[in-house]
């Protein structure tokens with residue numbers, strides 16, 4: 112599991128750790144890790160040209176100490192001091208002693224244009240709001256240069272706790288972060304500013320709380336979560352997933368949801384709805400029922416909504432059952448908030464940003480720019496597990512104390528009609544297998560994202576291909 116902690120949590124853990132260490136020890140650990148990462152990025156340190164964008168806080172301090180280490184190895188290092196009177200004094204002395212030089216923002220254009228490497232030490236976890244005008248000007252110069260950009264702790268200008276961006280932020284190729292990930296490094300839009308992220312161990316794990324604020328599943332977590340049939344398994348023990356989806360107008364949504372469910376470990380898939388002929392034509396193994404969800408026979412989880420049109424009856428009926436229910440697409444719109452809140456079995460909702468915006472009564476852009484806030488608010492309002500789809504899919508449980516999961520897999524090629532239907536069938540299957548709602552939804556997002564990458568492999572792909580790629584993803588994860 113990859114963990115991320117909010118600024119307040121990081122600061123408190125740092126205070127505890129610092130009290131046990133000699134003064135300055137933490138900053139030296141951070142600077143040593145940072146300098147090593149920079150040396151890797153440069154390949155050859157001797158003779159390289161390095162520019163340090165240096166703010167007035169400890170983020171600038173880390174940067175100056177790392178610059179001093181690079182200067183001692185033969186790099187030409189120039190620090191651009193944004194606030195000369197308030198620069199970290201000891202770190203600045205160290206840089207000058209190592210042969211580094213300083214300059215002002217107004218004279219920074221030439222060194223930045225010539226640099227091989229630029230370190231962004233303008234602001235770290237002490238930042239609020241987008242970059243101020245003088246720093247924003249430096250960011251423009253960096254964008255125009257060919258230098259490799261390394262962000263120190265985080266790209267300056269992003270909101271560390273949420274991944275929001277208010278104004279200008281600096282774009283990095285690599286972010287070297289200290290002690291723990293910050294949520295903003297994992298969540299878009301800020302995530303794309305961070306480039307690849309490298310975590311430096313400064314000993315903080317010993318003082319951070321065990322439960323992070325945000326987390327991401329990794330391959331090993333998936334391998335542990337995925338259900339695997341045992342000798343005594345039968346189709347009911349493996350889980351029967353019910354799909355109440357599709358309409359005369361959108362039969363394909365039903366087919367794709369069934370495809371996602373069949374490829375994801377369900378012992379059987381039961382279908383109810385007006386698209387039975389289309390479903391059976393493609394998947395003769397589907398159990399089709401003429402009745403609604405309540406009378407359809409034994410099912411361990413329902414998926415309802417994809418391609419449903421305006422018929423609320425199957426959605427309402429599914430919600431009245433005592434098994435987990437997944438609401439997607441039209442089902443989100445047709446579900447009554449009070450009926451969802453009143454359920455005793457889990458409910459999982461899987462909106463994209465547009466659907467989430469409609470449920471929250473805000474503009475789509477507002478959801479996309481503040482994804483963490485939106486997913487938490489929906490989970491709270493519906494007392495449900497919410498999976499907010501998009502460029503970084505987020506999954507929140509109804510309880511605020513549970514970490515929000517960020518899906519690390521995925522590809523923009525998944526933004527293709529019907530791929531969401533595959534995800535809903537896939538999630539339903541994992542719910543029917545007995546996974547807890549947060550695990551089912553985050554494992555499904557992980558598998559779906561990888562299946563999208565496999566299916567696309569750098570070229571356009573379609574929703575059916577994503578479903579067809581699922582077994583190979585499954586095999587690779589278990590291997």
Ligand SMILES: NC(=O)C1=CN([C@@H]2O[C@H](COP(=O)(O)OP(=O)(O)OC[C@H]3O[C@@H](n4cnc5c(N)ncnc54)[C@H](O)[C@@H]3O)[C@@H](O)[C@H]2O)[C@@H](O)CC1
Nearest residue numbers: 137138167168169170234235236237238239241242243264
């Ligand atoms: N506290 C610790 O023990 C450690 C801290 N470390 C470093 O210290 C950083 C935090 O240091 P600080 O608390 O001094 O804070 P920062 O250095 O992140 O930022 C504070 C300074 O940035 C300026 N600033 C704030 N918002 C700005 C904006 N939007 N545009 C331009 N300037 C802005 C403020 O005027 C302030 O002087 C971490 O990110 C990390 O890099 C590391 O050395 C590891 C140990």
Ligand SMILES: Nc1ncnc2c1ncn2[C@@H]1O[C@H](COP(=O)(O)OP(=O)(O)O)[C@@H](O)[C@H]1O
Nearest residue numbers: 463500501502522523525526528529530531532
């Ligand atoms: N920019 C993006 N990057 C990565 N994944 C994306 C992006 N845009 C959409 N997706 C993914 O593509 C899928 C699309 O689902 P959805 O919007 O419900 O489509 P549909 O309703 O057509 O099935 C979701 O899994 C979503 O997370």
Ligand SMILES: [K+]
Nearest residue numbers: 231234263265
């Ligand atoms: K920074």
